[in-house]
Amino acid sequence: MPIATGERLYSRTDFLPALTAGIAVAQPDLSHAGGISEVRRIGALAETFDVPLAPHCPLGPVALAASLQIDFATPNVLIQEQSMGIHYNTSNDLLDYVADPTPFRFTDGYALRTETPGLGVTLEEAAVRAADGRDPGWRNPVWRHPDHSLAEW
Numbered sequence: 001m002p003i004a005t006g007e008r009l010y011s012r013t014d015f016l017p018a019l020t021a022g023i024a025v026a027q028p029d030l031s032h033a034g035g036i037s038e039v040r041r042i043g044a045l046a047e048t049f050d051v052p053l054a055p056h057c058p059l060g061p062v063a064l065a066a067s068l069q070i071d072f073a074t075p076n077v078l079i080q081e082q083s084m085g086i087h088y089n090t091s092n093d094l095l096d097y098v099a100d101p102t103p104f105r106f107t108d109g110y111a112l113r114t115e116t117p118g119l120g121v122t123l124e125e126a127a128v129r130a131a132d133g134r135d136p137g138w139r140n141p142v143w144r145h146p147d148h149s150l151a152e153w
Contacts, residue, residue: 007056008152011038012045019049025078029056031063036070043074052078059083061098065119068103072113080111097131099124 002024009015010033015026026046030039043053053076057067064082071077084094084104095101099122103114114120143151 004054006042007032009033012041015042015045019046019051023051025054026051027054027056027081030066030070031057031059036066039067039070040074043070043076047074047076052076054078055080057081057083061094061104061121061123062119064094065103065121068111068113069119071111097123097127 003022004025004027005018005023006015006027007029009018009028014033015028019026026042028039028042030036033039033042039055046053053070053074055067055070055077057064058081067080067082071080082094082104095104098104103116103120105112116122145151
């Protein structure tokens with residue numbers, strides 16, 4: 001059975017044992033794994049094992065824009081996770097905080113590379129300021145093993 005893993009692995013050092021164990025897909029999250037540079041290096045390491053990259057990105061527009069930059073520069077990218085319109089975005093959505101959603105347009109299931117500088121996204125400052133300090137009421141679930149030790153969700 002193919003195994004995809006990596007959203008809680010933080011560096012090339014963390015990925016190496018998973019790659020040598022034979023994972024089928026590497027899923028680093030650039031918000032956890034050192035940003036663009038480290039995830040690009042993780043992708044290069046995965047490529048030496050013939051393992052495709054599928055960046056994990058359930059977060060906001062800056063994380064997605066950075067993930068897309070990795071995708072466009074990494075030859076072994078398989079797919080990009082993103083959270084636009086997903087079920088848990090009930091009070092706001094990823095595009096609520098961008099001035100221009102054009103960099104996040106998809107055609108026939110493919111992201112289109114933007115020509116704008118930097119990450120290619122401009123945040124809508126008024127929307128970010130309005131959300132600042134607002135409690136979304138959502139908290140990570142606390143899961144425990146039978147011995148009551150904390151479990152990852």
